[in-house]
Amino acid sequence: MAADTTDLDTIRERAERWLADDPDPADRAELRAVLDQLPASAPELADRFAGPLTFGTAGLRGPLRAGPNGMNLAVVTQAAAGLVAWLAAQGGTGPLVIGYDARRGSRQFAERTAQVATGAGRLALLLPRPLPTPVLAYAVRQLGAVAGVMVTASHNPPQDNGYKVYLGTELGGALGAGAQIVPPADAGIEAAIRAVGPLAKVPLGPAGQLLGDDLVAGYVARAVEVLPVGGPRELNVAYTPLHGVGAAVLTAAFAAAGFPVPGVVPDQAEPDPDFPTVSFPNPEEPGAVDRLVALAESTGADLAIANDPDADRCAVAVRERVAGPAEAGSDPAAERPGWRMLRGDEVGALLADHLMRRGVTGLYATTIVSSSLLRAMCAARGLPYDETLTGFKWIVRAGGGAEPLVFGYEEALGYCVAPEHVRDKDGITAALTIAELAAGLKAQGRTLTDRLDELAAEFGVHHTDQLSVRVDDLRLIADAMARIRAATPTSLLGQPVTEAQDLLPEADVVILRTDTARVVIRPSGTEPKLKAYLEVVEPVADGDVAAARSRAALAVAALRTETAHALGV
Numbered sequence: 001m002a003a004d005t006t007d008l009d010t011i012r013e014r015a016e017r018w019l020a021d022d023p024d025p026a027d028r029a030e031l032r033a034v035l036d037q038l039p040a041s042a043p044e045l046a047d048r049f050a051g052p053l054t055f056g057t058a059g060l061r062g063p064l065r066a067g068p069n070g071m072n073l074a075v076v077t078q079a080a081a082g083l084v085a086w087l088a089a090q091g092g093t094g095p096l097v098i099g100y101d102a103r104r105g106s107r108q109f110a111e112r113t114a115q116v117a118t119g120a121g122r123l124a125l126l127l128p129r130p131l132p133t134p135v136l137a138y139a140v141r142q143l144g145a146v147a148g149v150m151v152t153a154s155h156n157p158p159q160d161n162g163y164k165v166y167l168g169t170e171l172g173g174a175l176g177a178g179a180q181i182v183p184p185a186d187a188g189i190e191a192a193i194r195a196v197g198p199l200a201k202v203p204l205g206p207a208g209q210l211l212g213d214d215l216v217a218g219y220v221a222r223a224v225e226v227l228p229v230g231g232p233r234e235l236n237v238a239y240t241p242l243h244g245v246g247a248a249v250l251t252a253a254f255a256a257a258g259f260p261v262p263g264v265v266p267d268q269a270e271p272d273p274d275f276p277t278v279s280f281p282n283p284e285e286p287g288a289v290d291r292l293v294a295l296a297e298s299t300g301a302d303l304a305i306a307n308d309p310d311a312d313r314c315a316v317a318v319r320e321r322v323a324g325p326a327e328a329g330s331d332p333a334a335e336r337p338g339w340r341m342l343r344g345d346e347v348g349a350l351l352a353d354h355l356m357r358r359g360v361t362g363l364y365a366t367t368i369v370s371s372s373l374l375r376a377m378c379a380a381r382g383l384p385y386d387e388t389l390t391g392f393k394w395i396v397r398a399g400g401g402a403e404p405l406v407f408g409y410e411e412a413l414g415y416c417v418a419p420e421h422v423r424d425k426d427g428i429t430a431a432l433t434i435a436e437l438a439a440g441l442k443a444q445g446r447t448l449t450d451r452l453d454e455l456a457a458e459f460g461v462h463h464t465d466q467l468s469v470r471v472d473d474l475r476l477i478a479d480a481m482a483r484i485r486a487a488t489p490t491s492l493l494g495q496p497v498t499e500a501q502d503l504l505p506e507a508d509v510v511i512l513r514t515d516t517a518r519v520v521i522r523p524s525g526t527e528p529k530l531k532a533y534l535e536v537v538e539p540v541a542d543g544d545v546a547a548a549r550s551r552a553a554l555a556v557a558a559l560r561t562e563t564a565h566a567l568g569v
């Protein structure tokens, strides 16, 4: 058909133009191969040219592939050129600091970013090796940088990479100093990226100044200061960085804080861009922590901790007695020991409670997709509380600056216990703080689970869960969002929906509430996923936390089914 031929010609022309300006010979060859297969490869070419990557929940993120809709040297050159042009136009004078993880392409993209910055006459400071994202976020503040770039795709699949952008004090203002960008800066930078001319004309300077180990030592020293001096440190921790970059810094921080050095899952200890032992390097995904739990079990650990590959998230698994299938000849009522992964909401509540008991006053914040427990805790304890849209870039701006933020967390395993040093989530300081709490409890013969029960007895069981649907075709997500808007359930769990909120146009989020249940539905901003965040609050009667937990678990399971049905997934 004529229209198809025109479409094909248009996209072929765009691809040829892109190819002619692509600085990477391997990417040029990759695109040429796709072009050579036209018209059969038309859908693939259309996808690669569907549009530029945009700043989502946490920067640019996409598959490593040639073309504007992927992460590659051309896109990074353009992004860096747009960023430095925007920084100059805003009058920002400080250096650009650049970090990177151990993914494929990360170091090359970081070095290219440095060359583009120096080519534009700006000092570029490069972190000395693949390091955690919180080290970069710390460096932005510590070094007085005008901005920071972290090349990472965090916990995404191995074939992805990404580009997180931070602003320093000069342009970020009081609230955004050291935080990831938000509107309108992100749109301004995107416009500057689109305005970059031919890449062949982007001046490239020297590789930038390599930062030394003192920066990392400074980060570790500040991280350790998060803990009060003294106090119990006797705790056996099993740890995994999930083939990412967390191990060296985390073990150094534990040692410096006086903890025994955690045992590290041997075949996940070193950075490996193939993430060979996990299907997804995301501690939220089932199976990702199997080897960690096996190590914890075999070494008799008190606690198991995982960082995501860029070590800004922290997952915690606890030893728990669970009712297990009876073995032949055993007492059918007997329990067997197991390990349970705590939900981000549980770790968030534990950390918040710990800081509150320590007398830390100021703003406590989380997001609209997290549990409502933190709100209840703050209300009962007379502390300021705020909630924001998803993303740590929002959490660190909670409250609009009226109260200083002292703690922020999100259900996606992200926690910020030291906002004065790292204006982002930090999987290292979170691990230290949860270990300090666990060691303190252990010294009293108690555990994190006991503390969770105490919180449940006081505030009710806040059981949260997430329904997460990964898709190949993004239209399925749009369809599901349209469906929930067109046919919004009027009841959930047999209770009337008392509130249905649609956050459009500000955010693509739908919230449904009943007296005891809540569902928040939104597309992920970092992966092709639809997410529904579920919560049921179940009061504890007669101090029987276990019974309330069982009721809540059943209710959440039912809520999950009803939500999936309403979304048509």
Ligand SMILES: O=P([O-])(O)O[C@H]1O[C@H](COP(=O)(O)O)[C@@H](O)[C@H](O)[C@H]1O
Binding pocket: 057, 058, 153, 154, 155, 308, 312, 313, 390, 391, 392, 393, 410, 412, 414, 523, 524, 525, 526, 527, 531
């Ligand atoms: O990927 P990370 O660890 O940088 O984490 C990023 O993505 C997470 C998931 O976002 P979404 O639900 O939109 O996919 C967010 O919760 C988080 O604040 C953000 O920093």
Ligand SMILES: [Mg+2]
Binding pocket: 154, 155, 308, 309, 310, 311, 312, 313
């Ligand atoms: Mg991460």
